[in-house]
Amino acid sequence: METRIGLPRPPAEPEPASFPLLASLAPVLGAGGLWLLLQTPTVLVFALLGPVIALASLGDGRRVRRRRRRRETERWRVEIAHVAARIDAALDQRREAMAAAHPGAREIAGRAAHDPHRWRRSAGDAVPIVLGIGALPSGVAVEGEVPATDELARSVGAAAEAERLRSFAAVVHGPVVVDARDGLGIVGQRRVALAAARAAVVQVLDAVPPDAAEVIAPDDPAWDWLTAAPHPLHREPGSAVRVVGDGLEATVAIAARASALPRECRVVMHVALDSARLGSRALEPAALAEREAADAALTLALAAEHAGIRRAGVVPAHVDLEALPVATGGLAATFLVADGPIELDLVREGPHAVVGGTTGSGKSELLLAWIAAMATGRSTAEVSFLLVDFKGGASFGPLAGLAHCVGVMTDLDDVGARRAIESLRAELRRRERVLADQGARAVEQASGLPRLVIVVDEFAAMLQELPDLHRLFVDLAARGRSLGVHLVLCTQRPSEAVRDALLANCGIRISLRVTDEHDAVAITGTAEAATIPLAARGRCVVRVSGGATRAAQAAIASPAHLAALVAHAAGQPGPPRPWCAPLPARLPLALVQADTVDGVRLGLVDLPAQQRVAPLVWRPGVDGPLLAIGGTSSGRSSLADLLAGQLGCEVVDREDALWDALHPEEHAGGALVVDDVDLQLSRLGEEQQSRVCQLLAGRMRDGSAVALTARRVPSSMGQIAPLAELRILLRIASRQEHVVAGGAGHLHDGSLLPGAGWLRDERIQLALPDARAPRRAPRSVPMPTGPAAIVLGAGVAAPRLAHAARPGERSSLGDADVVVGTVAEWEAAWGELDRLRADRPVVVLGVDERQLRQVLRLAPPVPPMRSAPAWVLERGRFERLRYLSSEATGTG
Template identity: 40%
Template sequence: MPVAIAAPRPVEKPAPFRLPIVASLAPVVVAVVLWMVTGSPFTLLFALLGPVTALAGVADARLGARRTRRREAARFAEEERAALDAIDLAHAEERDVLAERAPTGAAIVAGAAPRTPSTLVTLGTGSVGSSLSVDPVLAERAAVLRHAPLLVDARLGIGVCAPPVLAAAMARALVVQLAHALPAGTHGITGGEPWVASLPHARAGGGARVEVRDADGVVASVATAAAESELPAGCGVVILATPTGAAVVRHPDRGMRGAVRPGVVGLEAAASWAAGLPRPAAAAVETAALGSLPGGAVGTGPHGPVVLDLVRDGPHALVAGTTGSGKSELLVSWVLAMTAAEPPERLTVLLVDFKGGSAFAPLAGLPHTVGIITDLDEAHAARALASLRAELRHRERVIADAAARSVDDVPSLARLVIVVDEFAALLADHPDLHALFSDIAARGRSLGVHLVLCTQRPAGVVRDSVLANAHLRVCLRVNNRADSVALVGTDAAAAIPARATGRGVLAPPDGEPYEVQFALAGDADVERVTRRWRGSPPPRRPWCEPLPADVDPQDAPGGFALVDLPHEQRRAVAVWSPESDGHVLVLGAARSGTSTALAALAPGGTRVPRGIAAAWDVIGAAASGGPGVLVVDDADSLLARFPPDYRQVVVERLVALLRDGPERGIHVALSAKRLTAELTPIAALAPERLLLRHAGKQDWVLAGADAASFAAGLPPGAGVWRGDRVQVVRARPPVGEADPLVADLEPGRRLAVVTTRPAEVLALLAGAVRLGDEAPGAVVVGHVDEWQSRWGALAALGDAQVVLDACTPADVRALTRTRELPPPLAGLRGVAWRLEPGGRLSRVRFDPGRGA
């Protein structure tokens, strides 16, 4: 982005002076008026004040203008100096940027130049256009960047025309730059002076013209001649040097043509620099079996077997390659090479496969393998990855307890290598793991945790915090040069043929990249490693096993479930204490284990029967009962079975129990399939919730859970308690249920029957008489309407038993003139209501056909 520099504000001119005519004439007028009034000639002396005032104003204006001009001149000079300094500083930064893009040959042979893979070279120094944006006042000074590196692209072909000695020195500087920037493993250099043959890039052939080649042909060239006409074809840039100066005389961009001070390198300096460069040899091309390589080797390179040592060269590694390039095969071979060299007590491996789970299947039986995480089991994957944070904390504690500085000082702590295939897919499913892998990358060396991350394209996937610590890099075949250059500093991986599976470019942390043919592993290699370490103690796993679907009560002493705590690498026992935790609500779909959960939560609680009549009695009795736990299973279904009037009363009674019960030691444990409208006020008073399997995510969220914690297909008894995954212990719900309260008629006590079927009752009851035909001791039978029409009939019966047969609750309310509902009779045969003298309603057995 162009840098904007503000120009100094122009000098402001003083405001022009105006003669104060009114102020000068005012004293004259006043003097004349006073003379005319007083007649005294002395008053005319006031007239002199006018000219005096005018002269004083002129003098003051001139003095003020002089001061303004001096102040403005000083300000302008200061702002001009600041602007010029800013321009010089910006120009210096521009020169530094250009110098970093293409270091000169002299800087390279002196050993003070960074390496940037590029074909840009510096011809010398000269004047180039600047990117500064300034006011037109300073445009001439800022527009030209003087004594700046003059960069050209050597792919245009560079021709040098000068006397032989000078031309050779100038060409030498350009060749040094190209050899420094382009890796020897993928680029060759032909022709030129004899010292060029000592470069690691040197290839046979060529003439006076120096050519740089890659797999596709010539990418850059440098030629020398005494005159421009003698240069070979293909020189798009020509620099002409004479004893009096040098200039670029040919360039596709006319703005680049002009004077230049060329860079030169001496013959002795170039030869010494070339001799000191590392010697990468040609790529290995033969595929080898892993078993044929010496221990620890994972492939063959130009110098023989190649060992990838994470401790020495890591601590972490990146592997890239397109589909079919052999990434998974490389990872398998690498793991087998590592585990063949180290026992499980010193090295463990965690394998993460997010492309189906089959890549690491052969390694599952290795004694070093502590687990395989795949994308096929999302819940298990999330659980295992959460345990990695706890593993870092565990290792910190172990190292701190041993008063050690790193894992190297703690022999009992094995190194953990985390191998991830398809790292991009893992982060796509679990984006929150970016922070975890950045943490491992930063602290892994001291904690003994190493990452081997494999993906098709690291760019945009692997964050800088991980890249900065991944010193060991391997690039298998990729589809474009940019991906290869970004990972290993050379585009050689883009030139690997598709048939060369397992071939890649290795970029060690302290050397030139070179090609490696990685070995292929087979079943025999897996068996060899397994057999070698057979009998070794099993390594410590970074997490506990998943909770079993069936938990014995003895495995959770004092609790109702086992709790999975992967972030702490342990299990715990879930405990519900009614006195301290309050009421509990269990929510879950059909066959999710709600009844079993209630049996485990409150094994000694009072269970509410499923029948309406018995449930009414138990709930009503609980309101006046003593301390204990009331267990209401399938509460939503139970409430739905009650008629509307009764349902409202049951809800009110349960709300009262949950609200006021704890003061008397009464607590409630409920279960339901879902939160219905009737159950909502009850659920609001239950502070604890056990969420078992739900039919869908929407019901899960409505139950008050986090959508991210939803898991379909949980086994019965599996759910979430206080945010953690639990598995309820095996418990058998009680089989029997309480019967509804039904009394018998009291023999010998007078009986009156209120019914909607008087004729039928009169025919079945011996000695019964109709209402109005009373006889001493006889059973009085009347229609409910008749009883209501005789206001004093019931009162006249005294302590007689009044049975309400085949009546509705509305009939009972109208007859008793009360809003209290009689106990429900649903599901009961041969049962009626009995009205006691005090107005209380109860159930009584009444079957006229049997003489009751």
């Protein structure tokens, strides 16, 4: 149907104004008449008005004409712009109509599966395909002529504009359509020609229903994406794709030159990177990437399934696990479907498996379905599962409560990885012992030993964080077959994560969609998995024991199915766990059940290498002295309370109480618990510190029950720290101090909770004390009565005594009960104080250790006198005075 659009009236030159003859003669005739009447020559001047009026009239005419020319020009431009807009609208309408009648390849590839316009072709109808966008007759005609002789029309270019509009309106850029039955040959560089050929083939498959034709494609990997289409597919040598049905044969072929095309290709298109030529017509060619074509093929398969059309050998787009048969024997499981259900057995075809697939490809759903299929119909005595998920544990959440599941490991740190390594190696040793005890060579010949399937999601992420685990998995892969341990390793980048040492033992290989051909080849040996479309979640390529690859669809285990499986297995006994649960963050003492009562219960120790958690008991006579080192809020003071409560002693947490506790007279084989010994030592003078360390070392060497806690190990503890045969390391702020304290650098953890720590590189958790233990108070004695010598410090007033003398007053010494003097007075009476203390006590008031040494040359070790203002030296020992009045000390 043709659309006709008329041109506006062309611009016309205005008629020129006529000469004002009468207006010019009127003043002349009037002036002549006045002169004849009045005979006055001056009136003849009015005759000059005639030429003036003539000139003015001519100027005004020209002005009016120019105005009319401008108005005419503006009218033309407005009307011709309106015509141009009408032409644009008509061309847009034609383009939209053409696009609606013949959508391009990309529009067809993007159609929804339930699109109602698909497969409406009847037998004998043409099979239109769009080759690209090119110039086509528009059916829009511009009518009207513009005279070439008109001066104004020429000046505004009206004729040229009209001719331009006619040319513009005559052509529209729309889809260039040919009938696929005529055969299409595409000539050009292979990669470009293939893209154009894919676009043509997708359009043919979208037009011809799968139950009305079959596809014959070249035996070339470039056409592997056709396997997802619902049309019956046959492969043969050649370079042409043929869609053949009743009364239909559509051929699409590619070649490097036109002479190499099949004879049935009557339409030949030459293509380049971004242009094409169909005969003499230039095109913007239609093209599809291989992934786009694969997506379109999958959409066609979904559409066929929606329409109830199914051909033999087509992989379904969706499979429910509960609809598949339950496999028996070994670890056989049916969770994949190709042209029929696929049964995979880790025992027969494994012993291990590797699964590759990028995010969104359906890895987690495949693993859930596989585990569920293996657990169905089998008891916990036959199979158990250890699930490892480095995505936070969400993948295996629905199966965490399954009786067969011995644990779900998530996001291990270094400590957790070490624990896992030791526990799994211990599991291998345990299985070897079971086989040896039963005289069996393999797990099939043994009883009471269920197979263990270790399923790892995000294997590459785990190895990146914890590279030491790779050797463990290589060991598991090498020894797993006879011991009944099987691995299922899932990763996004198998070419990087699964090395040859592991891959060699993986007989089952499954690749879901991957983005890199190297990853697809690394698993299945072909790049087919790299062409799986994005929308094909669960679609995979399977290769078993080095055989041929097969395209398959992974089944989906619905939440209801998994919940029913968990509920059905709930009553079964739990299988042996490879390791115990982690140590608790808070441990009441009542939960520490020791086998022997001859010891002090400390807490629990994690022994992953023995697959058990054992009570931690300190036996002082066997284990020797104990030293616990930890920072603020690490639990060291709670440990002191725990020890003192069970040993029946007090906690020493003051330097003056420590001085008293270490006095030889105080030692009667009792226990000694010292809290913050490093802090107490730092408050002592150099001589006192040396004395305390010497006495404390003696107590530690003689077999006494000595327990010390410290924040760190300073140089002041250099004599006593090595004597602690049992060393507990709690949380320490820096790695350097952890190493100095005797710990391994790789075990340092600044985030340990209170009570958590290390003992001989084994993780421990200390128990909480039942109650706070009493603290040892410094020893004190009352003020002595009778004769005494008193030493006064600076600022201390002398007590008022009835019978008192000053040092050096020899005449009265024999009768004086008390001799009182300052440090200076006693120094002046040199040696007198040493003579007096032989038969009477010496009271020291407000004197520091240095001053006392000046006046007592042969005194026993001086205590830390800064902790108390008054002391008494009696029977070779310093004691604190229990009470002094303000009169005695002068301090008020």
